[in-house]
Amino acid sequence: MSTPSKQASAHDYRIPAKSPWAGSWRIAAVIGALGLGGAAYGYTQDADRFAFSYLFALWLPLSIALGALFFVMVLHVTKASWGVTVRRVAEMFMRPMPMFAVLVIPLVLLMPHLFPWLGAKHPAGPVADTSAEHAGHRGPAAASEEPLAEARGAQDKEPAAFRDMPYAAPKPLEHAEAREEQQILAHKAIYLNKRFFLARLIGYLLIWAWLAQRYFRWSTEQDKTRALENTSAAQSFAPGGLILFGLTLTFFSFDWFLSINPTWYSTIFGVQLFSQAALAFTAILILVTLGLRKSGILGDAVNVEHFHDLGKLLFGWIAFWSYITFAQFFLTWYSNIPDEVAFFHARWHDNGGTWKSLSLALVALHFFVPFWFLMSRNVKRRLPLLGLGAVCMLVMHVLEVYWIILPVYGPLAFNFVDVACAVGLVGVYMAAVLRGMEDYALVPVGDPRLDRALNFENA
Amino acid sequence: METQTRSGRPDERRVPTIIVAEFDTARDVLHAAEKVRDAGYQRWDTHTPFPVHGMDRAMGLDDSRLGWIVICCAVTGLAGAVVMMHWMNGIDYPLIVGDKPGGAPGALPSMVPIIFELTVLLSAFGAVFGMLGLNRLPQHHHPVFGSDRIRAATDDKFFISIEADDPKFDVDKTRALLEKAHASYVEVVEEDAS
């Protein structure tokens, strides 16, 4: 060896007592408690709204915890060495998985407010208001409905009366649609009924908590024992774990996010929620690791090479998210089948068009701007810029979850209960994460691939 | 260590064009390159069977500028695709299919596939032809090919070549520098002065 390789043993990677990180969990806990208090007040004001806000807020920390679980298992299944240095931070984020069993209780109690198959009727359910669209979209725009004629300059030669043949206004079909909706809900009852739904929920939570605990224990035990067996066990379990993860996440997304719309369906929806979770987690991993590094806790264990890789990962997930989301939008938009397209109508001209701006913002700031911004190698290696990209993705993640859930409730109107629920649940979750960080080394010091990770360089 | 000039005998009508030094390992050539860099040479190069990690730094080279060429091509492809489709289906012969207008912005979603493909196509052209352009390839004639040993640069040996038109070039000094850098073989390639 001509150049000395970096060794892990020099540093213990623990949060020192004087660091601002020590005890920071208390701040998070207080903020979380305040948020939950506000949410409780919100519940007394409007239980319907609270249920939707809470569902939105719950998915924020849960998506991050699930993203962390996925990340840890993927590092094992691919036997990747570059990511070993950041794996412990990821494990910290997946560790509080069992707490979601408690956090989900309010939603379980409020199920009839959320799910049409339990009787909920939302003011702007996707089936509800296509007549508003006809009035708003088709009506006033009728004069400009013929871009072809217009483009040829025909509108001057041809009086409008000749072009717009008189026809009877379409009969309101609401009753027919409501009847059909009832039929479809009856058809789904075998899957969407309270007992089976709750059984599935318990199943998902148990599986996630079990996977998270298993991986956490394998990794932290190794800090002391340095046993290779832990790594091989984690590796050989990962494929099965990922299959379980994929299936539970898919059906969780169908249960909680698909079934709040009575007739909407999309085969890609599980993949879409997965892409969200992976993306949001990567963003928060970058931010927390940057913070820990700035306080000197990680020493040189996570250097610019690792951030470059994390940046590439973030970029990759942005591309993946865009791909999946675009596939869902595009095929729905192009085919224009009423059952399906209702989802996008609710986020475009229905609901008074209030969601339009957010829909466009998602295209611009969840895809276009960060995609071009993070493409450059220099941006990914300049840590403040990388951090900026990660912040953007986290904000957009929050907005996207909001955009998926709240249009089912009604027009876009920010309500303090949204903020209260989000702050409350994220605060409580972060308190658990930060509390856990104080007890363990923040780099898996016993991992056999750690030396390789420390010496890793991007080609 | 062997050293020789190609012609074998000193001849006044022949002038050196390039000095080629052979090394056995990537490590040797890397350290030798550092020495050549520190000696202040400009017109020199290393020849290796595969890209040697860290060689850019050892040679004191800056980052490749290829990325900028590719970005320009990508933007051209993107803009070109939008303009083409908007003009053909939206302006020149408006085509309304499935209640969807022909031009932007109404038809933008359906333009995405072709926008993407043309962006990628032009980026790929930019990457390959930009790389060839920056490298001044194809170039079938180069003084370094005057050496027979250099053929091993595409097999298992590592080389440093220093061109005679480098301002610091001096046959004896340059040769001495390379020999001191543990070259296993140094050759001065010459050609007719005419």
Place this chain on the structure above:
Amino acid sequence: MAYWEPIRALGEAPLVKPGSSLKDVTHEIARVTETPAPRGWWLAFGLASMFAGIFALSVAYLFYRGIGVWGNTAPVYWAWDITNFVWWVGIGHAGTLISAILFIFRQKWRTAINRFAEAMTIFAVICALIFPGIHVGRVWVVYYMFPLPNQMSLWPNFKSPLIWDLFAVGTYFTVSLLFWYTGLIPDLATLRDRSTNKLRQRLYGFFALGWRGSNRHWRNYERAYLILAAISTPLVLSVHSVVSMDFATSVIPGWHTTIFPPYFVAGAVFSGFAMVQTVLLIARSVFKLDRVVLMRHLELMNKFLLLTSLLVGYAYSMEFFIAWYSGNEYEMTHFLHNRPQGPYWWAWLWMVIPNCVFPHLYWFKRFRTSIPVMFVVSILINIGMWFERFVIIVSSLNRDFLPSSWGLFRPTIIDVSTFVGTIGVFFTLFLLFMRWLPMVSMTEIKGTMAQADPHWHGKDEHAKEPAAEGGLVPEGAE
């Protein structure tokens, strides 16, 4: 133990046969193009070019008589032609996946198979492009597909998925060719420098563009390769996504489902990996490449097949589940009744069993490392994936919304000969490639060896500790 050595307890292993030198690698790979072809090559080439001849005759007959010589008829207007097209494009994708995606993920084991896979991409895409080209009926006006100015001021309809397809597959072919050629340049220079006769030197030299291994060139070259890999990755995704949109933008049950783009991509990669494996196993035994293409590479490919099989299985299940969940009667009729129980139930089984059942053998190391097992399974997957496209296309069309227009599709002999003929075309091109170009990237293999690491001790110290020869690789497969 140094950090770059493989940790054997965790199943890591070197990627090149231990103890190989750089010269061994050059020799091992270049000799195939320099020595007379083995008898097996001639046999295979004769057979393949015979089928290529059959293909030429079938197409000539098709042009002469028209599309009626195929079995396509109402309501099944798309049948084997598009099935073959999608199948071949899909096979091509593994090539780009191996060369680009695994490159980006720093999967160094790819070096043994990437050249191979890239070549496969190009030949498969050639076979694929033939079908949309000949299925238009009036091939002499095929230029209408391109946005060329004409006196009728007619432009292509850019909202048509078929036009997207033209752009996507055309771009894909061009970029794959550039990628492949860029990777070949240094190796062509190696062949030029090793050649002993003038003709070889001229020919390889011409295509090597005067490459001299210069580091000033490597710098731009590596960047170009990285950029090509980076843009090829989304390109692969986009191409098969666009192919899937040929179907998914419609409102036909069985075609219109939002998971189609990623599902098609996963399926493409799956079938492509199977095809790489089939061809690689043949080449490995004919040209005795087992020093370079190790069992370890084959095993990793099997793991990949298992992964993609699971993804494809996921997509099948989602289609199935959501068809039921949607409560839409057409979706339900199609997915729950017509496919598994309709007239093409046997094709459906051919799709499900090879694609979703056999790959599960690869959970066991014994099967992952058995050459006969992988040969058979890879061929079964190729067949299964062909049937997947057949099921999607033909069984979705044969019973549409109106029972009075239902009908069955029956292939004709020309259908069969055209399809089998393209396999001949594919193998003809492949065999020529194997004979005349380096099948494995010498440059990249060398780059993964210990000799490539500037920290490597060199010959002297190496001689002192011969035991270190076992770990000649800077990093294990990650």
